[in-house]
Amino acid sequence: MGLVIRSAEKLGYHRDGALLGLSPFQTEERRRLWWQLQHVDLALAVRSGLTPLTLMADWDTKMPLNIEDDDISASTTEFPKERKGLTSLSYCLYTYWVIDQQRLFFHSEKSRFELSWQSNKSLPLPLKESLINQLEDGLNQNFLQYCDPLKPPDVLLQLSARALICGMRMRSLHPLAYNGLQGHTSEGHRDALLTACMQSLDYNVAMHSQPSIRHPVMCVLVEAAQQDDASKTQRIWDLLSDLYSTNSTLSQLADDRRKFHAAELVVAAWKARQNNPNLDQHLSKPEFVTHLETQFPECRTGLAQNSSAKVVQDGSAGQRVEPVTPDSFLAEQDVDAVFDLDFQDIEWAFWSSID
Structure with a gap:
């Protein structure tokens, strides 16, 4: 490239x-x-x-x-007037516009533009909120107000744009919600972050796709294990159930170790909740949790066989055999105890680096 x-x-x-x-x-x-x-x-x-x-x-x-x-051809001598509303190019233009607005914003602020600006602790929250609000207002004015709910490309554009803004707010809230930075209390930001994460999952459920759900899933799972509000707890587990039912590939644990690790965390969150005497226990066990549990023995066996095969193959080639990194990060006995952790204990590098 x-x-x-x-x-x-x-x-x-x-x-x-x-x-x-x-x-x-x-x-x-x-x-x-x-x-x-x-x-x-x-x-x-x-x-x-x-x-x-x-x-x-x-x-x-x-x-x-x-x-x-059709508005332009090789014989055109003057630039055609831009159309009002959406065109066949609008889905591309929306992504270009978001890039352009960020370039212009950081040029004007004399700041260095980097993709991690939403989670950059050195940038003040008002600056981040200013850009996010500017992007949201511009997307609404230039694109989203013209979306027709009967046209699939328009729906995809609308969901993508909403998910984009939601994701930006989510990443900007994360440092405040769990590290207490910049003199802010974390509880209000933690609630706002949970709301943003759940909304992000809603958008992904609606789009029937799994990209970009790693961060919100982890946040929602932590709250699913610890949330003491009965109605919010029900909403969280219903949302996770919808996520797995609309994204059937998430339940195919053998083809991607991220899916297996996510499934382990889902089950761990449920067990942690059931083992906590201080939380409401009237919630029925979701069917998708049971379905994930039944796949664990076979998946762990398959992962162990793959690891053994790698050692044999590397050893037969006369090369130095490196320790095999386990594809499952939780031993069976660890599943019950893993959700003593809080949000900052999650290994974010795992979800950020694997592709």
Whole structure:
């Protein structure tokens, strides 16, 4: 991807075509290509835990116009007027717009833009809230108000945008809720974080997909084990049940160790709740918890066999055999006790680094 970006820069795609005296058609074509490269580069950077260097560089290519393909052609001599409302390009434009707004904001604040700005403890909360509110208002005004609930692409755009803003608020609240930073009390922020996490899971349930649910699932599980409000407890476990029923692949534990570890934590949260005499015990055991439990013996056996096979294979090659990292992080006896932990005890690196 770095080679592609460098090649695009050598061809001048980082300069806006209008400044170079190119035709409207060529300019629009270059804008669409450059911004899509930025989007793909950013997506790959997120997987690597990095911020693309080009994101804050001094390039001036403007965003593509909100038009349909038929509105412009090679013979067009003037830029067409942008359409009001959504077009076939709007789903792409929404992602470009979010990137552009963050670039402009951090340029104006003379700050360094990095993908982790929401959880960056050195940035004051009012600054984060200012940008998040600005993004939410802009998304509502430019995109979401035009969404038609009968059109699947519009629904996907709306859910994606809402989940994006919700995720930003969630990550900005995390340090305050569990570390008591910046002179704030953590209890109110903890409630706000739980609300944001549950809302994030609601959006993911609605989209029938599992990406980006790691952080909210972990937060909700901690509260599921400790929550003393009966109605909120019921809501949490109903939400987790919906998550597993609408995302059937989450129950296929053998094909991804994140799913197996998440399932272990779900069962641990339930057992911790049932073993706590200070909490309401009238909640019926969810069926999905029982279903996950029944898969554990087979999954642990399979993981053990895979680990043994790796040792034999590495040893037969005459290479030094490294200790095998277990794919299951909980021994069977640990499941009952694991939820003595609080939110800050979760190993976030596990969920952030594995792909």
